[in-house]
Amino acid sequence: MRRATELALDEKTVTALRAVLRTTADEVVRAIIDEVPSYANALSGRMGGTIRRAVRTALGAYLDLASGAGGGGGAGDAAYELGRGEVRDGRSMDALLSAYRVGARVAWRGLAAGAVPAGLPAAEVAKFAELTFAYIDELSAASAAGHADELAARGLAHERHLEQLARDLMAGASTEVLLAAAQRAGWQPPTTLTVVLLPAFQARPAYRLLDPGTLVLDDLPDSTGVLLVPDADRSHLLRQLIGRTAVVGPARPWMRATASYARAVRARSLSLDIRDTEEHLAALVLSADPDAYADLRARALAPLLALPATSAQKLEETLRAWLLHQGRREDVAAALFVHPQTVRYRMGQLRDLFPDLGSPQRVLELTLAVGLPPSAD
Incomplete structure (x- = not known):
């Protein structure tokens, strides 16, 4: 891709472009509000001022590059952070890319309106157009990278929170700890949880077949995987686990999932071939002590x-x-x-x-x- 540093604008042209920079930036923001629905409300108030300053900074950094004044790295960093901010505000990258496309078109129209009267030759105008859009592409790529990195970081953090919630449940943590852990993980508590024990290597494949609210652990010391299935239809759950070496504990109120886990563990420890603990209650009672x-x-x-x-x-x-x-x-x-x-x-x-x-x-x-x-x- 050709970069903005390939074009060196003369001082007269740069002066003319800087004169229209603020107006062009405001036009970019208005066009984004009009044409990209996701930003209709996001660009009002303090957020709108922040975006306007970011647009002016990006355009100013581009003019610095195109005039041979150097710099411009700050604009790329700002674009990266903008991508991360979109994740925090709950918007997809599609909305931001649409904003970049609208911004590129309007920015070029405003900059060209300043460059042509300043006497920029026709051949240079064409080159100026190509490099303007290349610069916008560079900024959108930086934003896309920031968006992807933030999603990845949030995904890992969310997964860690869910895993910690599963460990707290199996440990029989207090009501306060469990409520806080569920809130931190963004997990909606069900009425009941049913614990399933199976080999660790089978845990993730089985998990993908179950309710999306299922909690999973596959790193226990004894190579055992644990699934905590919310509000399970027991017969359906057992059918989904056919072909897997699973032990299914009883359904228990979600804060008492440790009781389901304990029974499944004890059932697995018996020499009997137990799959559904509910079908072997007598054996479990007689083996309790x-x-x-x-x-x-x-x-x-x-x-x-x-x-x-x-x-x-x-x-x-x-x-x-x-x-x-x-x-x-x-x-x-x-x-x-x-x-x-x-x-x-x-x-x-x-x-x-x-x-x-x-x-x-x-x-x-x-x-x-x-x-x-x-x-x-």
Whole structure:
């Protein structure tokens, strides 16, 4: 691209152009207000004065360059900051580029009106036009860079705020901390959050399929990824996670998401193949206090300890099936793949070992004791 420094204007022409600079700058601002809707209100009041000064500075810097006086770097810096400011004011780069196009046209018309009467030769006028538009292109490129850099910085900051909110939620932070973190992240709190645990490398791909308000972490020390899904339709969520190694905790009020996280973590720690924690509540309850459960099993099933291990295992399996099927012999036999007579024989043994087998308290303890297979002890 040809630069403004390629044209050296004589002093008479520069003087004439500086004389129309303020008027030209005001015309540029008025044209932008009229032709670019996004700036209809933005250029009023103090903001309007700032933009007018910026336009005059840019045009003045251009004249310095074109006259060989040097300088001009300040205009590029100002254009860069203008691009960043557009992000802060919530405007897209499209609006600013439209303003530059309008400004270039009006600025050229005003500068040409000053240059031609000053005696600038026709060939130089054409060159002057080309370099004027090249200079505006340079300024718009600087603004575009500022706009992109501000967006990137804000995006990273926003992502960090969302990640911190997720960490605060999992840590069970106070109401004040959570409200402040949500506000800082610009995150609208839902009614509930459902925690999903899955391998870290699956977290981001799964996150893209879910509600945009989902919070995600994929940098936990144990290579685990965490998703906190707002107001999830559970059946739909489970379908979206098909094909992924996921454990889905319960839905909890958003400030109590730590409870959903804790249950999902505990479910994953079990030797059972748990995907939906809601489908394994009994196993989760029985495994909540491993020491207490081991003591319960040891006490409730103590009569089996005197038997050979194989016999004890068969009788425990029969007892579990008998309790689950409420003593219906045919159903118990079908569940164990044995003859009903075998069930009758084994139940006779069990009644000898547990004389109070009909007692409600004994039934409760035995039901809990055999609620999990022996391998889950």
